[in-house]
Amino acid sequence: MPKVKIPRKSTIVDMTAMCDVAFLLLTFFMLTSNFTAKEPVKVVTPTSISEFKIPETNIETILIDKTGKIYLGIDGQTHRINLLKAMGDAYKITFTKDEMKRYSVRATTGVPMSRMKAFLDLPLEQIDNPNAQQGIPSDTTTASEFRQWVYYAKMENPQIVIAIKGDKETPFPVIKTVMKTLQDLKQVRFNLITGLKEVPKD
Amino acid sequence: MAELNTGGGGHQKGAKKARSKKLSTRVDLTPMVDLGFLLITFFMLATTLIKPQTMEINMPRNDKVDKKDQTLVKASKSITIILSKHNKVFYFFGEPDPKTGPKPEVIPTDFSKDGLRKMLLDRNAPIVAQIKELKKEKDRTRMTDEEYRKRASVIRSGDAAAIVMITATDDAKYDNLVNVLDEMQICNVSKYAIIDLSPIHKQLIKPLDN
Numbered sequence: 220m221p222k223v224k225i226p227r228k229s230t231i232v233d234m235t236a237m238c239d240v241a242f243l244l245l246t247f248f249m250l251t252s253n254f255t256a257k258e259p260v261k262v263v264t265p266t267s268i269s270e271f272k273i274p275e276t277n278i279e280t281i282l283i284d285k286t287g288k289i290y291l292g293i294d295g296q297t298h299r300i301n302l303l304k305a306m307g308d309a310y311k312i313t314f315t316k317d318e319m320k321r322y323s324v325r326a327t328t329g330v331p332m333s334r335m336k337a338f339l340d341l342p343l344e345q346i347d348n349p350n351a352q353q354g355i356p357s358d359t360t361t362a363s364e365f366r367q368w369v370y371y372a373k374m375e376n377p378q379i380v381i382a383i384k385g386d387k388e389t390p391f392p393v394i395k396t397v398m399k400t401l402q403d404l405k406q407v408r409f410n411l412i413t414g415l416k417e418v419p420k421d
Numbered sequence: 422m423a424e425l426n427t428g429g430g431g432h433q434k435g436a437k438k439a440r441s442k443k444l445s446t447r448v449d450l451t452p453m454v455d456l457g458f459l460l461i462t463f464f465m466l467a468t469t470l471i472k473p474q475t476m477e478i479n480m481p482r483n484d485k486v487d488k489k490d491q492t493l494v495k496a497s498k499s500i501t502i503i504l505s506k507h508n509k510v511f512y513f514f515g516e517p518d519p520k521t522g523p524k525p526e527v528i529p530t531d532f533s534k535d536g537l538r539k540m541l542l543d544r545n546a547p548i549v550a551q552i553k554e555l556k557k558e559k560d561r562t563r564m565t566d567e568e569y570r571k572r573a574s575v576i577r578s579g580d581a582a583a584i585v586m587i588t589a590t591d592d593a594k595y596d597n598l599v600n601v602l603d604e605m606q607i608c609n610v611s612k613y614a615i616i617d618l619s620p621i622h623k624q625l626i627k628p629l630d631n
Binding site for chain 1: 453
């Protein structure tokens, strides 16, 4: 019997096509992704079964860390600059162009107005230190700085949606003060940012 | 795997002329593909996992409301939930602000499945049953999501629905509040409000809260 010759085939596969696909996908993901801006403190949000996604634009984030410090930020750099200008006018502080620029690149900021100028003048390596920000002073009186921030943010962008991002361990009185202030300003519809939890079966 | 014809090495027979060797231009792309997919994985994870969920709440306005516009809370339908330190929860039925009338019985519970949720599902049983029916109907027929939501909200605001007052002591945490609001969604309670802690509430939970 004659031997059947099995032709030896090369195992090398042309990778060019696969490489093309991989980089195409990579480009797509790079262009569509938008990273969350760095926050001054790490906040662990509570979980809920709610599945609504937060909108990406016209959002005002109120960040509350576990010690009760309040930070606030709105989206859009021009909005941020205008907001800081308005707050500066209200507190009779003029900011330089440089300071405004530095404010506008920060997603959330929590500094009392009296220290805002000093904070924005900090050198780069100190500005990201979590202890550099003391939180926005808040109480339920009409003169509280937090109230002013929320008020001017609404003036700056009337379509703004308020989202509260609180830490799990935040003491309730702080949350209550924030909610009261929002209520006083007739901002009765707001969002609580939460992580996702599985819906329990009934 | 990169194909470079280096011609076996050593002396080649019959190679009389010093010919420039033809090198294959094929380069092995495997590592590049690896890198590509690694980066894809990174961007996929970085984009999809960061989108946070949100829970929308509506607070009542602080403006003065006309007496006739106010919804009167039926004492028989009302539940008051008090949050306290160490994730403790207390509740009582009846008058939300028990200045008058008999002192309600305050019951301690927790956030487990058999705690607060069981009580709420019990108290809100007619609504829960109706929502279940609606869900079944939705599965059977081709009901749109919008119609389902509309009908569900009508059911939830029905007369038989439980009314929940949520309040908390200063020792409670934000997590507790979110958990309770979550239970409201799970148990189909749409009539709820976050109210201030009154001295009477404090007094009621005092013997149990330590």
